[in-house]
Amino acid sequence: LYPLSILRDGHRQVYAASNNENVYTDLWKGPFYGFKDVTETYQRTEDPIRVKPLNIYYHFYSGEHLASLRALQRAFHYAAKQSLHKIHTSEYIRMVEDYFATRIRSIDGGFAVTTGGHLRTVRFDDTARTLDRSRCQGVSGAKREKGSLYVFLDAGSDHKIVFTNASEAARR
Numbered sequence: 001l002y003p004l005s006i007l008r009d010g011h012r013q014v015y016a017a018s019n020n021e022n023v024y025t026d027l028w029k030g031p032f033y034g035f036k037d038v039t040e041t042y043q044r045t046e047d048p049i050r051v052k053p054l055n056i057y058y059h060f061y062s063g064e065h066l067a068s069l070r071a072l073q074r075a076f077h078y079a080a081k082q083s084l085h086k087i088h089t090s091e092y093i094r095m096v097e098d099y100f101a102t103r104i105r106s107i108d109g110g111f112a113v114t115t116g117g118h119l120r121t122v123r124f125d126d127t128a129r130t131l132d133r134s135r136c137q138g139v140s141g142a143k144r145e146k147g148s149l150y151v152f153l154d155a156g157s158d159h160k161i162v163f164t165n166a167s168e169a170a171r172r
Contacts, residue, residue, distance in 0.1 A: 035071035
């Protein structure tokens, strides 16, 4: 897996979220069905927690061979069955850039998060804590999945994520 980006000559070069078919086909020398293995990459970067976005990066010549076309169709069928939030590449690039510019500091009961407005999700792993909605700012929602709490931020730049214990929330 490649990192989100690298710094090159003072500029951030954002990598695609997934490898293209060249990696799976030995630079298009074959086997031309090799891109079928991209679904295994998607699965391995999803569980136990998502570490890379799912994208299908391919070139027009994937239609050159029946085997490569079938591998591409397999990737699309797999993606169609997933619960995904679709974004454009340009949006992904802004999110990656924002990731490196985001600042997080501790505050009473949680965290203050300053973003450029493009990074819209913060994940907290292995926590039983819940949000104290009355004290949160710039938080549009949350979802618990696979032991992690995903907190969704609005398009603003200043956010406060404040937690309460589940037992405290039940008493209110």
